[in-house]
Amino acid sequence: MNATSTMVTSRPDRxxxxxxxxxxxxxxxxxxLGLTELVAPGKxxxxxxxxxxxxxxxxxxxxEIGAGMWxxxxxxxxxxxxxxxxxxxxxxxxxxxxxGADDExxxxxxxxxxxxxxxxxxxxxTALSLTAEQSERKGDTGRDYSDRSGFPRGAAAARGAAGExxxxxxxxxxxxxxxxxxxxxxxxxxx
Amino acid sequence: MKALVWHGKQDIRAEQVPDxxxxxxxxxxxxxxxxxxxxxxxxxxxxxxxxxxxxxxxGHEMMGEVVETGxxxxxxxxxxxxxxxxxINCDECDQCRRGNYSLCxxxxxxxxxxxxxxxxxxxxxxGYTHLTGGYAGGQAExxxxxxxxxxxxxxxxSMTDEQALFLGDxxxxxxxxxxxxxxxxxxxxxxxxxxxxxxxxxxxxILLGAEKxxxxxxxxxxxxxxxxxxxxxxxxEDESVIERLNELTNNKGPDxxxxxxxxxxxATGHIDSMMDRVKQATMMESDRPHVLRExxxxxxGGGVLSIPGVYGGLVDKIPFGQAMNKGLxxxxxxTHVRRWTDDLTRRIDEGQIDPSFVITHTxxxxxxxxxYRVFEQKQDSCIKVVLKP
Numbered sequence: 001m002n003a004t005s006t007m008v009t010s011r012p013d014r015x016x017x018x019x020x021x022x023x024x025x026x027x028x029x030x031x032x033l034g035l036t037e038l039v040a041p042g043k044x045x046x047x048x049x050x051x052x053x054x055x056x057x058x059x060x061x062x063x064e065i066g067a068g069m070w071x072x073x074x075x076x077x078x079x080x081x082x083x084x085x086x087x088x089x090x091x092x093x094x095x096x097x098x099x100g101a102d103d104e105x106x107x108x109x110x111x112x113x114x115x116x117x118x119x120x121x122x123x124x125x126t127a128l129s130l131t132a133e134q135s136e137r138k139g140d141t142g143r144d145y146s147d148r149s150g151f152p153r154g155a156a157a158a159r160g161a162a163g164e165x166x167x168x169x170x171x172x173x174x175x176x177x178x179x180x181x182x183x184x185x186x187x188x189x190x191x
Numbered sequence: 192m193k194a195l196v197w198h199g200k201q202d203i204r205a206e207q208v209p210d211x212x213x214x215x216x217x218x219x220x221x222x223x224x225x226x227x228x229x230x231x232x233x234x235x236x237x238x239x240x241x242x243x244x245x246x247x248x249x250g251h252e253m254m255g256e257v258v259e260t261g262x263x264x265x266x267x268x269x270x271x272x273x274x275x276x277x278x279i280n281c282d283e284c285d286q287c288r289r290g291n292y293s294l295c296x297x298x299x300x301x302x303x304x305x306x307x308x309x310x311x312x313x314x315x316x317x318g319y320t321h322l323t324g325g326y327a328g329g330q331a332e333x334x335x336x337x338x339x340x341x342x343x344x345x346x347x348x349s350m351t352d353e354q355a356l357f358l359g360d361x362x363x364x365x366x367x368x369x370x371x372x373x374x375x376x377x378x379x380x381x382x383x384x385x386x387x388x389x390x391x392x393x394x395x396x397i398l399l400g401a402e403k404x405x406x407x408x409x410x411x412x413x414x415x416x417x418x419x420x421x422x423x424x425x426x427x428e429d430e431s432v433i434e435r436l437n438e439l440t441n442n443k444g445p446d447x448x449x450x451x452x453x454x455x456x457x458a459t460g461h462i463d464s465m466m467d468r469v470k471q472a473t474m475m476e477s478d479r480p481h482v483l484r485e486x487x488x489x490x491x492g493g494g495v496l497s498i499p500g501v502y503g504g505l506v507d508k509i510p511f512g513q514a515m516n517k518g519l520x521x522x523x524x525x526t527h528v529r530r531w532t533d534d535l536t537r538r539i540d541e542g543q544i545d546p547s548f549v550i551t552h553t554x555x556x557x558x559x560x561x562x563y564r565v566f567e568q569k570q571d572s573c574i575k576v577v578l579k580p
Contacts (some may be wrong), residue, residue, distance in 0.1 A: 012554075012561035013205035015236070020201070069472055074201065074237060074567065137564060139571025143551075145416035150394050150548035155421040160376065160400030161543050168290070171371045171522065 019129040023080055026126065027071030029119075030083065034064030047108045048094065049101030060090070077130035084127055087120035193580065194248045194331035195559045200238040201567075203560045208248065211327060211335035216263035219339030221273060225352040226253035226329045228559070228566050228576040229277075229360060230386050231453070231501045235319070236563055239454060239477065240503045242304070242320040251277035251317040252360045253329025254352060264340045272346040274359040275329060275336055276528035279315040282341035286314075293525035298338055299324045313525065330559055332580045344532050347540060353547035354539055356577065357391070362546045363531040365391025365451070368499040370531075371522040372447035374399040379440050381405045381489070382422075383482045384451035385413035387575045388499055390549050392449050393422050398543060401447075405439055407432055409457070412572040416549070436489050444491035453500025454478035463508060470507065477504030487514045498523035549575045556580040 011017065037044060038061035041054040050057065063086055070079030094113050101109055151158035196206045211220055229252050234240050254274040257267050267273070279298040280287050286294040298315035299305050305312035305322050315337065318328015327335060336342055346355045365388050374380060380401040382392050385408035396404045397420055406417040407425045414424040425435045436445055456464060456479045463481055470476035486496050487510050496519055514521070538544055551574045554562050562576045 012558040015201055015203040015560035015563045073472065134568070134570075137561075137568065137570045139565075141570065141572055142411040143415075143572035145412055145551070145572075145574070146419045148416050148548040149419040149421075150390070150544055150546065151397075151420065152542045152545050155397070155419065158394070158543065159397050159421065162398040162400065162538070167370060167373045172373050 017129075017133055019126050019133060020076065022122070022126045023071050023076040023130060026080060026083060026119075026123065027068045027076065030064045030068030030071060034061045034066075034068060037061030037064060047105065048112055049097035049099075049105035049109055050093070053093075053097075056093070060086075060093075077127060077134060080123055080127040080130060083123045084120065087116055087123055090116050091120070192332040193556055194327075195250060195556065197235060197243055197247045197249050198245045201236055201564075203236065203249065203563050205557045205560055208331070211333050213259060213261045214335065215337060216261040217338050217340055218261040219257055219264055219267055219336045219343070220259040221253075221255040221275065221334050221336060222258050223253050223255040223329055223332060223334055223580045224272075225255070225356050226250050226331075226556075226578050226580065227356060227360075228252075228330070228563060228578070230388060231319075232563070233567055234454060234501055234503065236567060237455065239471075240320050240322075240501075241308075242322040242325075244321060244325070247318070247320075247325070248327040248331055249318040250328035250330025251319055252356065253317075253334060254346065254356050254359065255334065258333070260339065266340055267343065272348075272355075274344040274346055274355050275317070275334065276342055276344060276358075276532075277317055277319070277360045278525060278528050279317065279324070279326065279337055279342050280529060281338050287341075290527055290530045292527040292529050294527075298342075300337075301325055316525070330556065330578060330580075332556070341529075344529070344536070347536070350539065351547070353550055353577065354545055355536075357387075357546040357549070358532060358535060358539075359528065360526065361387045361549070362391050362535055363528045364388050364499050364526040365393075366395040366531050366535060367526050368392045368449050368451065368497045369395035369399055369401075372396070372449065372495045372497045374401050374447060376400045377402055378446040379403045379405065379443075380447045380449065381407065381436055381445035381486075382449045382451055383407045383486065384453075384500065385410070385417045385424075386451060387549050389413075389449075389451035390416055390420075390574070391546065392451055392499070393417055393420050394544055396447075396449075397421055398538070403439070405436065405445065410569055412551075413574060416574065419548075432485060433489050440491070444489050445494065446491050447495045447497065448486040448490045449497045450482045450486060450500045452482045454480070454502045456481040467507070476507050478502050478506045480506035480509060484508070484510060487517075487519065490517065490519055492517040493519075495520045495522060499526070550577050552576045554578055 037057050041057035045051050045053050067079050067083050097109050149155045192210050194208045196204050257271045260267050278293040280292040280295040281297040284296040286296050293314050295314035299312050301321050301324050302312040315324030317326050344358050378401050380396045385406050404422040406422045409428045417424050467479035556578050559578050565573050566576050
């Protein structure tokens with residue numbers, strides 16, 4: 001009657017996989033980066049040749065904080081995919097910042113582009129791995145258990161089969177019609 | 192021995208740990224033959240219940256064979272098969288004598304901590320935080336049972352492990368949830384959550400003679416299992432719970448409502464549940480009480496709300512004005528397991544019910560951490576996991 005598990009996971013003796021742990025690291029990284037973008041968009045913009053784009057950088061900070069919180073939740077895979085998309089936006093923004101940047105800003109920008117490209121690879125690999133693990137565990141969903149009544153004599157015979165269950169006094173809560181009738185009967189008998 | 196050990200949020204590992212030993216005269220050691228992953232283990236898995244420590248052994252649904260007893264244990268013999276209730280009870284304190292075993296005043300060895308947290312202490316529990324004693328849990332090869340002369344259920348030879356195992360938690364939990372509704376034959380009972388406790392509550396309400404049992408969930412496999420017992424189902428992702436419940440009750444509302452969901456309510460399209468998610472993530476609220484709000488709103492005036500689902504701390508925006516004006520009765524609490532033991536053992540033995548219907552997955556103890564993920568994410572149509580150490 002009972003299905004036996006045939007689920008295969010990479011490390012069944014560990015609930016957290018390597019990808020889960022990397023996702024958590026990325027979550028904390030997102031929170032830290034997002035906070036920096038929110039608190040110091042001016043300094044960041046100046047360093048990267050993005051002066052005048054403080055509002056945009058703050059919005060990116062909000063996006064990073066959202067992704068970070070999501071990555072630390074029970075379902076990190078979508079959050080890491082959202083980070084991949086965010087990385088592409090970041091790369092495009094940094095490339096835009098190269099226009100009209102001075103030498104120092106250009107150097108900073110190239111470092112940032114390298115770092116973001118690197119983190120994009122980590123994000124992408126983690127997202128792919130989390131998604132693969134999820135589908136590995138997914139198995140057969142929506143299975144039909146309509147043959148499992150739990151009543152050996154059948155569901156119809158089970159209704160009320162407990163008989164006149166005496167509810168313990170401390171759980172009796174309702175003055176039912178039944179009890180009212182009993183009370184009226186007793187009153188009549190007494191009279 | 193091997194055991195499942197908690198290391199943090201979503202981090203449970205199968206590890207080697209020291210074997211338990213007899214510490215007190217009323218102790219016993221059992222060799223665990225079957226244990227299960229409970230829905231409330233997921234609250235620990237998600238780190239929503241305070242006072243867990245890395246290294247804690249988890250698990251509170253277990254059974255096995257007695258291998259050693261302390262000097263004061265005279266009613267257990269080596270080799271006897273026993274189910275261990277998840278609530279540890281002394282059988283001697285005032286609460287135990289009243290049948291309130293989950294409120295035992297002596298079994299929580301961290302009672303002073305519980306006094307501070309709850310106002311007054313509750314019973315010790317296996318594998319369920321240091322607020323309830325910090326006792327090692329039963330997802331392990333061996334288990335130390337404190338107050339073992341009182342904290343055990345002897346298993347008749349006629350019963351398999353699978354039939355008996357749930358006498359220690361989910362079956363009496365579902366039963367108590369239904370009994371404390373004081374069900375009458377004219378009652379409509381609505382049950383939120385068709386997980387393992389919900390499934391037991393459905394069957395308990397039917398055995399107790401409810402006229403109609405309505406079950407609310409979103410997973411087709413769970414709803415199919417509920418329908419198998421004769422319940423009417425509502426998929427809250429497809430239809431409005433309030434509208435459908437009113438429709439099924441001639442606009443009167445259910446007489447009795449049972450919350451088998453607890454602090455991690457999942458809801459779609461409801462602004463209050465989205466706000467709860469945000470508040471929980473930002474630590475402004477510990478629990479997500481969408482089901483409580485819905486029950487209070489839809490329950491018939493003068494009705495009963497029964498709450499076996501676990502709540503851990505603070506809930507926001509509870510419409511207490513609705514509850515007060517409608518004269519609702521709230522009944523809740525951890526299960527007084529032994530209060531129901533004899534009655535439920537007899538019902539299994541007589542063939543009224545076979546609780547093994549709920550088991551969908553069986554795995555080894557080593558596979559336990561992976562099965563936590565499967566159960567957590569409701570994958571492979573998983574409803575109940577039993578582990579075999």
